[in-house]
Amino acid sequence: MTISYRLICAVVAGSLFSAALMLGQGAQRGAASDPYAAKQMHDAIAAAQGGDEARAIEIVRGLVAARPRFGPGLKLEGMLLEDSGQAGEAAEAYEAALKLAPNDAELLLKAGSMELVAGKVQRAAELLRRRLRLVPGDEDGSYYLAQALHLEGDNDGAVAVLKAALKKGAGHPASWQKLGELLCSAGQYTEALTWLEKAQKADGSLARLPFDLAVAHFGLQNLKEAEAAAGEEARAQPGDVEDLMLLATVRIKLGEYAAAAEVLQGVVSARPNDAAALVALGHCQVELKEFPAAIDTLGRALQVDPTQTLSHFFLSRAYAGVGKTDESQHEIAVYRELQQHLAFAPGAAEAKRNDLLLAQARGLIEQGDEAGAFRVFQDDARGVTGTVGSPWVLVGSVYLSMGRVEDAQRVFLKALQVDAKTPDANAYLGNMALEAGDLSRAEGYFNAERERDANHVFATAGLGAVRYRQGKWQEAADLIARSKTTDATLLYLECDALFRLGLREKAVLVAEAVATYGRGNEAVGRALDGLLRRNGEETLAVRLGR
Structure with a gap:
């Protein structure tokens, strides 16, 4: 079992109170006034130092059961569980300790880093921000927060956090490497290379440093240097698929x-x-x-x-x-x-960030906090799409994803009351009217959206769907094609319209697009198969259905 370094130091010093001080403010007073807690803490630490991890955890759990509001006991439980590889239970112990000591900077770092490793990125970022408010410029907190922000899609924010820490004197080569990695993600390869080479000079053994160097060199089109660095990483980590793909890409370029x-x-x-x-x-x-x-x-x-x-x-x-x-x-x-x-599909980072924001807002709406969901989009610059009404549109989209149609409609109309030119509100309302079979109202909403933006993807495609239902095949096909949509259902309508117009060659190409963007959608797949067979394209139906 590997005990944390500071915990070992406290034990070696032979003082319960040294350990208690490390475990949080107030622990010394609490243990001194509670002989039972003092003895249990001492026995748990001694068992851990002696290598009996199971006994140490058993003792501290007994303490926590008897003294559920003794914060140092919860904190020690978390540390022991973390060191024994029981990450999930350790995180629960840290969270319980945080309720008693919400401004314990070390607890915030511990809990934040564990939540990050567990993939709970939003919670990790929240805890690590609190850590940095207590310890401005802290290098460890900045490192983990930067990673959390990067995973949320806020690469610029991640770079800013690390640069702020470096200005305050942070000097670990791992931080320089992380900054270089983030700068590469931002396409700032020259500056990235400066930090990565600095990290290399200080500690050339850093994990994946050759890969990061290869990315920077490749971004600068230093192909031979990129090949050498990627080759070095491949020799060190032959199973690193990401590096092998980069190495192959460089060699293709060469x-x-x-x-x-x-x-x-x-x-x-x-x-x-x-x-x-x-x-x-x-x-x-x-x-x-x-x-x-x-x-x-x-x-x-x-x-x-x-x-x-x-x-x-x-x-x-x-x-x-x-x-x-x-x-x-x-x-x-x-x-x-x-x-x-x-060109009309969102990038991976943007899509991930949008998913995180939508999940956060949905959680608040499920708790009955519509105003909180509004603030999620209002406070986050990337969530606001144009006007003061835009956050309401995003709240409405969350309601739609939950099947709460009436609430969605109410909120979309509210967005238009706030600002009649709010982007996307009319398009959503048009789509809802279309699904309800009210073609006249749908057309009105779609046209209103297109008056604001003649190239609006969803409004243009939606109007195409209206024309399809009206049997206006040419106009339907033209509008859906003009929208550049990747919605497989709409593309199916275009394909059918083209077959009806006798434009078989174009219809076959659109059928390929339906199959491509409708992958995994069984309903679309069945409809496309039937459409192709009805139009004498059995061979294509078989191939696309595989």
């Missing part, structure tokens, strides 16, 4: 396709369903003129993940390489059809 393919074969052997690795391997095989192998590899990539649009681009080249001109032309047409939707 035109070293055989060497890249060798790395990718290893990744695919270990992870047969890694779609990104399959696409990259297929690319190498195309460049090496191994066209049949490339067709097989890229086909596997699309089976794993139909949204890997580059597969269609390389498949076009592979089919051309074996003389299959029709298939080649079809694949490049599919690639172009899918590409036009990508």
Whole structure:
């Protein structure tokens, strides 16, 4: 068992009160006035120092059961449980201790870092912010808070936290490395490289430092340096798939396709369903003129993940390489059809941050705190999308996700009362009217949204859905296509409209988009299968249904 360093020091000093002081303010007074607590604390620490972790935990649990409001006992319980690998129970003990000592800076760090490791990012950030208010510029608290903010999608905030700590004298190489990593995420590769090289000079043994250096060099297009650093990480951590993918990408950029393919074969052997690795391997095989192998590899990539649009681009080249001109032309047409939707999809970091905000707001709404949910979006700059009414739109979207349609409608209308030009409110109301079958009201809402923004994706696509229900096939297809939507249900309507117009070639391409963006949606899949078969496209139906 590994006891924390400060706890060992307290035990070696032979003083219960030294340990109690480490465990929190007031512990010395509490133990001194309670002989039972004093003895139990002493016995637990002694058992832990003697290597009997089970006995130490048993003693401290007995103390906590008898003295549930004795904070130092709860804190010691958390430390012992954490050191014994019982992270979940340790976190519970720390949380109980925090209720008694909410301004215990060490407890805040302990609990915050554990919540971060457990994936409870919002709670971790909350605790670590409290830590930094008590200990401004604290390096440990800043390090973990920066990581939490990064995971929330607030990379700029993470960089600011670490830079503030560095200004106050933080000097651990791990902090320099973390800052370099975050700067890489922000695309600030020159500054990132400065901090990473500083960390390397101070401690070249830091975990994943060669990988971070490789990312910085790759961002600066220092390809040989990136290859060397990624190669070093691969030798140290041969199972690091992220690094192996970077190494392969660098080698592809250098035109070293055989060497890249060798790395990718290893990744695919270990992870047969890694779609990104399959696409990259297929690319190498195309460049090496191994066209049949490339067709097989890229086909596997699309089976794993139909949204890997580059597969269609390389498949076009592979089919051309074996003389299959029709298939080649079809694949490049599919690639172009899918590409036009990508620019409208949110980035991964933005999507993650939005999910966290929505989850937080939903929790408050479930507790009956609508005003609190409003403040979540109002206080967070990234949650506000344009006007003073925008936070209400986001609250309404949460209500919709919960199936509370009347509340959603009330809140969307409130957003428009606050500001008639609030983005998205009319689009949501239009969609709700469309689902209720009120085409006239839906059209009115969608047109109101498009008066504010003629290119609004959802309003344009929604108006296309209205035209589809009215049997106006050409206008429906044109509007949905113009919206660039990735909504598979709307794309299905476009596909059907195109078949009805006799535009078979375009309809087939849109069917590919329906299958791609409707992956996992069984209802859409069944509808598409029936549509294709009704229109004589049985072969395509079979292929897309796989």
